[in-house]
Every structure is written in C-alpha cells, then in structure tokens.
Amino acid sequence: xxxxxxxxxxxxxGSLVAVNEVSMIVEPGELCAVIGPNGAGKTTFFNMISGxxxxxxxxxxxxxxxxxxxxxxxRVWRGIARTFxxxxxxxxxxxxxxxxxPVEVAAGYRLSPWLSRDTDTKIRARVSELMDMGGLASKADxxxxxxxxxxxxxxxxxxxxxxxxxxLLLDEPTAGMGxxxxxxxxxxxxxxxxxxxxxxxxxxxxxxxxxxxxxxxxVLSEGAMLAEGTPQQIAANEAVQAAYLGKAAA
Amino acid sequence: MGASELNKQAPxxxxxxxxxxxxxxxxxxxxxxxxxxxxxxLGLAAMSLNFLLGYTGVLSFGHAAYFGxxxxxxxxxxxxxxxxxxxxxxxxxxVGTLAAAIIGPLIIRLRGVYFAMVTIAFGQVFxxxxxxxxxxxxxxxxxxxxxxxxxxxxxxxxDIQHNARAFYYFxxxxxxxxVGAMAWLLRSPFGRTLIAIRxxxxxxxxxxxxxxxxxxxxxxxSCCFVSVAGALYALLNNFIxxxxxxxxxxxxxxxxxxxxxxxxxxxxxxxxxxxVVLQDYLSSQTENWMSFVxxxxxxxxxxxxxxxxxxxxxxxxx
Numbered sequence: 001x002x003x004x005x006x007x008x009x010x011x012x013x014g015s016l017v018a019v020n021e022v023s024m025i026v027e028p029g030e031l032c033a034v035i036g037p038n039g040a041g042k043t044t045f046f047n048m049i050s051g052x053x054x055x056x057x058x059x060x061x062x063x064x065x066x067x068x069x070x071x072x073x074x075r076v077w078r079g080i081a082r083t084f085x086x087x088x089x090x091x092x093x094x095x096x097x098x099x100x101x102p103v104e105v106a107a108g109y110r111l112s113p114w115l116s117r118d119t120d121t122k123i124r125a126r127v128s129e130l131m132d133m134g135g136l137a138s139k140a141d142x143x144x145x146x147x148x149x150x151x152x153x154x155x156x157x158x159x160x161x162x163x164x165x166x167x168l169l170l171d172e173p174t175a176g177m178g179x180x181x182x183x184x185x186x187x188x189x190x191x192x193x194x195x196x197x198x199x200x201x202x203x204x205x206x207x208x209x210x211x212x213x214x215x216x217x218x219v220l221s222e223g224a225m226l227a228e229g230t231p232q233q234i235a236a237n238e239a240v241q242a243a244y245l246g247k248a249a250a
Numbered sequence: 251m252g253a254s255e256l257n258k259q260a261p262x263x264x265x266x267x268x269x270x271x272x273x274x275x276x277x278x279x280x281x282x283x284x285x286x287x288x289x290x291x292l293g294l295a296a297m298s299l300n301f302l303l304g305y306t307g308v309l310s311f312g313h314a315a316y317f318g319x320x321x322x323x324x325x326x327x328x329x330x331x332x333x334x335x336x337x338x339x340x341x342x343x344x345v346g347t348l349a350a351a352i353i354g355p356l357i358i359r360l361r362g363v364y365f366a367m368v369t370i371a372f373g374q375v376f377x378x379x380x381x382x383x384x385x386x387x388x389x390x391x392x393x394x395x396x397x398x399x400x401x402x403x404x405x406x407x408x409d410i411q412h413n414a415r416a417f418y419y420f421x422x423x424x425x426x427x428x429v430g431a432m433a434w435l436l437r438s439p440f441g442r443t444l445i446a447i448r449x450x451x452x453x454x455x456x457x458x459x460x461x462x463x464x465x466x467x468x469x470x471x472s473c474c475f476v477s478v479a480g481a482l483y484a485l486l487n488n489f490i491x492x493x494x495x496x497x498x499x500x501x502x503x504x505x506x507x508x509x510x511x512x513x514x515x516x517x518x519x520x521x522x523x524x525x526v527v528l529q530d531y532l533s534s535q536t537e538n539w540m541s542f543v544x545x546x547x548x549x550x551x552x553x554x555x556x557x558x559x560x561x562x563x564x565x566x567x568x
Binding site for chain 2: 088
C-alpha cells in the first residue's frame, strides 16, 4: 500500500501552467528525489503536497485519505512535514527552543496552559535526543540565527523530524552550502532514512547528492514528468540527458 | 534557588517591591496615590495589549473598545443592576471578552495593517454606540451617578470607596492576578506557539500550529485583560465617557507598549508610568501636552527601538 499518491495534479497561475498533470506514487520507506531544471515546477509540485498551494486539478492521497483540500497544519497532524528551500526557522530563539515547539505540538500540547513535571521531563529528553541526532547538542543554547548555514539547515530538518512525520519533504536541503556542509547534511538525511525508516521526498540540484541518496528519481521539465526510474535508469535516459543532465555530466 | 535563578528573578522582585511600596514612596517624590493607581491600571491595559502585540506579533489598534466595554460594564452594572464592585468587574470583563470572542473570527485572517484597520473600525462601532445611546450610556456626557462601593465580605468590609490607599491595593491585587495569569500562559506550551507565530508565521503553520486559531485565542485573552483594566479605570474615576472607547485611546495603549519596550514583559508598564506622569505634569503646564508626549515617543522610537526597558536591559547586561 502506497503512502502517498499524487494523481494528475496541475497548477495554473493565470495563463502559466506551472505543473501539468503530474502523478507520483511513494511507497513507505522510500527515498525519492525530484530533479529538473530551474522553473520546471518542482517547488510548486512540492507546495501542493505540503498544502502551501492548492492544485487547480487533480488529487493528493496520503495514507488512503484525500488531503487535497486540507490546510497545512492538518497535513502535519496526519504526518506530512517539510523544510523550505530558504531555511525557515525561528532565528531569534535558541536551538533548544526551536525544537521544543514542534515536540510539544507533536505530543498534543499545543493548547495546554500547563505541563506536568513528568511531561516536561519527557519533552526535554526528546528535545535532547533530537539535538544529538542532528549533531546540535553543543549549540543547544545558541540563537539559531547566529549559527552557520549548515547548522540552521540541520535545525530545520530536526524540527520537521520532531513532528514524528511519516513523510518528510525536503526542498533543496543542500542549497547554498559548501562541500563539507553538503556532505554533513547528506549523511544526516541518509541516517534518518536508514535508521528511522523514514519516507523522504526531496528536491535537489546537486546531482552527487541525488545519486548518492535516492532509491528513485523523477525528472520534471517544463511542468511535466519527463522520466522516472532508478538512478541508473535516469543516468542512462537520453531524454533526461538532453533536457538536463547533459550539461552537468559533460 | 541558584544564583542564576535569583538573577533572573531580580527584575520581577524589584518591580513588585516598587509597586507594593508605591503609596509610600510616590508622595515623597511629589506624586499622589491616584496617580500611582492610574499608572497601574493603564499599565495593565498596555501589558494586555502587549500579550498580542509583543508576544504574538499582531498589532491591534482597537483595544480601547474592549477597555471601554469593561468600563461601561462595571458602571452600568453598579448603576442599573447590582451595587457591587466585584460583580461589576466580572460583568465588565465578561462583556469585553465576549465581544472580542465574537469579533475575533471576522478579523483573525487579516494581517498587519489590514488587521489594525479593521480593529479600529470595530472599535469605532462601540464608540458610536456609547456616544449616541444617550438614555442608557449617558452619551457624550458620560455615565455618572454611580461610584465604586466598599468591598463587603460579610464578616468584614474594606472601604475602597473613600480610602485611596485601600483602592490602590485592591487594584494591585487584580493587577497581580491578571499579569500573573499572562506570565503563566507565556511560559506554557501554548505561549510558545504564540512566540513561534511572532517569529515566523509560515514555519509555525508548517509545524502543525493552526495559526488563525491561536491568534484568536491570544486576541481573546488580550481583550479579556484589557477589559479588566477598563473596569478598574472606570472604578478609579467613578465615571466613564465615550473617550475611553475612542480609537486614539487605542493609540495611547500602543504608544505605552512601544515606549516601554514591547519585547519585554514589564516594558509596557514602564511605558504607561512614563505616559501617565508626563500627562499629569505637562497637562498642568500646557494644553498641548500631547505634542510633548508625541515628541518623546518619536525620539524613543528613533533612537531606542526596543523601548526604555530595552535600553536599561542592554546597560545591565553589557
């Protein structure tokens, strides 16, 4: 049974068709990458899955439930979490505070005016666990806005993970990073995927990252699906090479 | 309690000591008890506004409406329904809170300037009702013919009617309960979701926080405490008129919050105290006292964007 089924979604902005009849199936435990040249509609496609945008036509089914019209918060409650191309964190709060908020929301305390000592201890423990996992423990009480780009990214990914998602959407997780940072984030994503059996869909420009991580790749071009398959199949696909990879591989 | 905990609590202890001793030290430096009461009442209003402004990041320019509803609520209860100060405060608070709860869903989808404008518009509706409905509200002349009454507990009574000090301490107790509740809420998981919304609304939304719902609750809480302040304000003056609901009164609350520092819990109280003292002193010197308050406000905003308390804080930490 598939975790996510995107059925023929399209998004039109005025006369511009940003995404045109794209379908996709994600199986539980898979790591799926969406690639394509700039303006191919990747982020628009992502935004429809996470609820940032509503599709003009088509359906999005998550865990056998139609979520096409649900607002973002409700999708989060059902298990879809995301990060953004431009890191979205709480820059004026510490790493610990940044993580504490989603941990509390995920535990169902978002409206509570009070926490028992017991619950508070559990929440602190969970926050520490997440900081350890993301390699952020030594920066726990620093403001996120003062951290290096890579650490901000790691914080954002751990915030999404704090929500205990069943599907994690990463929008260009290594955008704007140096080699070392790219390597660290790639290792983090791989670890989450392997150890937590987390289902991940990511958009990525860095082909090394994509071919290193992905079980399956789909290629968007001009709003439409150009190809889909394993990394080997995609690397060998002539249409993809012509449209996109050609430049990178040459 | 460790040394660092004590350090953190030091400002709180300092503020409470000042407030508790106000009727003793204020006359010594040329003030009078009612002036202190006024600062505390308006301080509560500004701190309530700041729950929404400083901690949720939503600017309301219509808080005077709920302040005024609390004020008319207490006055009309004592005059028409039941001669009891406590019941009056409860009714005033209830009326203000209910009005905010009902208006909330109509405005919480708006942001920024649009939110501020619509809160003004709703505020003006209440102003015109108070202004026009002569037979009930006293119209432009205000609602008089009532006074606050001694607190009667059956076995004992406290004369807050004639004893200004007793009334000050009564106000301080209500103030303490109100700001205590707000401080408590801000340290709770719910309070953290508000700070999340202030810091980055989009991130908050995609962390599973239904932002509109949380802003609505924050709005209602903020308006609830501002109507408590309004009720106390009417009791302080034994009188209420439509100016308390006028939009410029909402502006005064915003000025107090920004003046004192809206990113700090006590900032708006300091702002209110400065405002009240300037008003008291300058209005006896010149009719144009507001221009001087305005000038002071502009200077603070230009040179100390974090408010008066922001400056003090920076001095202390550096």
